[in-house]
Amino acid sequence: MQLNNAQRWFDFMDYLDNDLELNVWHISLLVAIARLGYKQNENGTIRVSRSKLMALAHIKTITSFHKYFKQLQELGYIKYVPSYHPDYRSTVEILKRQKE
Template sequence: MRLLENDRKLNVWHHALMNAILHLACLQNQYKVIRVSRRRLMALSHIATLPTYHKYFKELQEMGYIIYRPSFDPRYRSEVELLLKVKVVKL
């Protein structure tokens, strides 16, 4: 994604989290609102510590890449809304 490549504020951890979110989006066949769990995002992004995860996840929100809607009900996953213009290419 060129938008992410050109943003010099993003580092490897931001990219790892965005890749994890986009991976889940593809698996769910969703390109706007994706259901996520912290455990799954941490595993997919290879982030091992909670402080690192929270720091970079929060920064993605502050930079306007995502909106996070937490679910406090254990039966439902939280949601991440992508604020990127994603071009969907069907193979």
């Protein structure tokens, strides 16, 4: 049985509960990414923009955004592919982090 899109994102949020390395800002960004993924009906690659993620995550400063967004990449939660073309959005892929 294949899970529906909403259930997949709820399961992902449950998966995050057990990682003590994540703080409220990491969780906020991941929830923002999940919201965009749900709205786009995506299970893989999610189209994102910094301004949209900052608004959804309630992060006010670009410095804080970049700090926590980079940490999510380093922790293995997301794969970010930037787009430098004004007509194409950057993408984020949610990854299953390999926990030690």
